[in-house]
Amino acid sequence: MDYLVKLPENPKVRYAATLVLGRYTEWTAKHPAYLEKQLTYITSGFEIASNINNMDIVMAASHALKYFCMDCSSLLVDSLEQLFNFYNNIAGNLDIQSLYDITQGISHILAEEKDPEKLYNITLMFWKPTLEKLSNYADFTDGSSNATSMDEIHTKIADEIEIITIYVNSLRPLSYRPPENPIAKLLIEYCWPIVIKLISNHGRSTKVSERCAKFIKNAIQNFNIYLIPVISNTAELLVQGFSNYKYGCYLWVSGVFFKEYSDEDAAPQTKEAAWLFAAQQTSTFIQFVESEKNKLAEYPDLIEDFFRMMNDVLMFSPVRLIESDLLQPVYNVAVASLSSLQEFDALIAILHFLIDLYSWGFETPPVSFVDNIPENLKNKVLNFALTTGNDLIKLLIYGLIYSFPSDVYPDSSELLTKIIKLSTLDAGSKISLSWIDQALAVLPQGTVNDRERTKLLSTCETAINSKDFRRVRSSIKDFINWYRRKHVNSTN
Secondary structure, three states: OOOHHHOOOOHHHHHHHHHHHHHOHHHHHHOHHHHHHHHHHHHHHHHHHHHHOOHHHHHHHHHHHHHHHHHOHHHHHHHHHHHHHHHHHHHHHOOHHHHHHHHHHHHHHHOOOOOHHHHHHHHHHHHHHHHHHHHHHHHOOOOOOOHHHHHHHHHHHHHHHHHHHHHHHHOOOOOOOOOOOHHHHHHHHHHHHHHHHHHHHHOOOHHHHHHHHHHHHHHHHHHHHHHHHHHHHHHHHHHHHHHHHOOOHHHHHHHHHHHHOOOOOOOHHHHHHHHHHHHHHHHHHHHHHHHOHHHHHHOHHHHHHHHHHHHHHHHHOHHHHHOOOOHHHHHHHHHHHHHHOOOHHHHHHHHHHHHHHHHOOOOOOOOOOOOOOOHHHHHHHHHHHHHHHHHHHHHHHHHHHHHOOHHHHHHHHHHHHHHHHHHHHHHOOHHHHHHHHHHHHOOOOOOOOHHHHHHHHHHHHHHHHOOOHHHHHHHHHHHHHHHHHHHHOOOO
16 A cells, blocks of 8 residues: 555556455555555645646546545544545546535544534535635526526536535434424524525526435435424425426425425424314415416426325325325325326335225234224225225226336225225125226127126126135136137237
């Protein structure tokens, strides 16, 4: 290792030597006598690369410095001020990925600082140049420059937000016991006001909205209860963000927001605030769907994000959702989307939501952290299944034959079988058989003869009466395969 830093100066030699140093940073952490020489060699590479315009050396040095800081972080805590001067001097000359690498390394050193006041001040020192840039960008409005320059500004905003996000991920608190956290304090005092302004003035840019949403998601996941002082601001920001721009990022962050503030450890008032937020965001999305009901096929990503959010709501607040007035409208969106979409990810999100919804009608909860399902909730889901089962069975059988991609067949069949099984808890085989019969009746006239119809119904009846629901599933699958082979594939 001593010889590496003394090799003759040559671009290819320096590039290779820098990569070797970056590969053996764990060894250096155990042999700190070599640390200073290696660190000097790596950091001097940036100036040398700048003089000869060699980006390969810059990227190698950035990568090496990242792992150097990560693996030797405890040895570099006392050098943070010197590293800041170095970081501040070179940041403007780096490509964005190299800047991300060095930022990630620096953030690991910051995480070693145990004194809260020192951590607050030195982190602010590293964040301040980025925050000042973001604050200046936030004052621009979309009409203040031409389209090209605004796109450049939006890219710069997204890049700078990502830098703060990298710090947020590395500076996650080890414990939530202390009453305050210095990084959360910085987020509340400096970052949240800027992000709110950025979304207000530049949220129409998907780059800005998605990076701001990613920042909020990571901040909530990492700092949780420490961000409760801005919980109402965050809820309002996410609702307004989706209402104004209709971007899915506001929905998937909404799911994270709800999940983090609705788990079993959350305070009752926090859970209540999370539920009110979820209800408001759900209502906003339903209004959007009603205004675009003839164009649902154009929004598969939005619908996917919505039902992933709803899965979180159902998981953590099943009673509130199932007993609310939102259940029927959400179900209506699911049915309309199943009829309109063919994209796998969107269909799977909808099917998983419906499978979990009907699962609350059985004895065993679909989630491990709930021991028992209240009787009134089971009855509510059972009655809902009896009300919706006929139309949903028709839709699923039609979709399995004509429109669903083959990858969703297992989940579609699971949902279909689950509804049939749930209906037998109240009415035996009679009602589910009538649903299947009516589903066959809506297929093109003459394509299902009496023999095939009777065969399917009798097989299902025998299987239902013997509680053999695997056989019910296989019988319907065999019928669908036969029908597709005879009437769909042959026609194609």
